[in-house]
Amino acid sequence: MTRGTCDSDGSSGEEATLTLAAVLETLGHRYRRDLLRLFRERSARTVDSDDAVGYLLERERRRSGETPSRDHLEITLLHVHLPKLEEARLVTLDREAGKFRYHPSERIENWLRFIEAEHGFEG
Numbered sequence: 001m002t003r004g005t006c007d008s009d010g011s012s013g014e015e016a017t018l019t020l021a022a023v024l025e026t027l028g029h030r031y032r033r034d035l036l037r038l039f040r041e042r043s044a045r046t047v048d049s050d051d052a053v054g055y056l057l058e059r060e061r062r063r064s065g066e067t068p069s070r071d072h073l074e075i076t077l078l079h080v081h082l083p084k085l086e087e088a089r090l091v092t093l094d095r096e097a098g099k100f101r102y103h104p105s106e107r108i109e110n111w112l113r114f115i116e117a118e119h120g121f122e123g
Contacts, residue, residue: 018088023111026088031081034059036090036112039102049098053077 018026027033038047038055053074061067082100085091090108091100 018105018107022088023107026084026090026108027111027115029081029084030059030063031056031077032085033112033115035077035081035085036102036108039104040109040112045102045104046099047102049074049078049100052100 027036034056035052038052039045053070056073056077057067057070060073078095082091082093086093086100088105088108089103090105091102093100
């Protein structure tokens with residue numbers, strides 16, 4: 001699968017078309033929803049893995065009162081959640097640099113806003 005070329009703001013001339021099943025799979029885990037929220041909060045569309053892990057650790061601490069192992073969370077992020085977002089063509093990974101770039105999707109953003117409206121930010 002190829003994406004269009006990225007503009008300087010991280011946007012692209014094309015947007016991935018996701019089926020309903022792909023949208024639900026993409027938003028089916030809180031870490032992926034949290035990552036999308038992180039991207040939405042940043043003006044830049046590129047995030048490094050250390051920042052993302054720190055953000056997820058803090059969100060999990062607030063959510064459950066417990067903090068998971070940083071190493072476990074980083075491994076899960078790099079081997080499960082980012083690849084799922086990459087498969088949905090929402091991120092491009094640069095593993096060597098430890099960074100990833102978000103490619104916004106209006107459909108995903110709309111679903112994420114719906115989930116937040118129905119279940120709150122913790123959903």
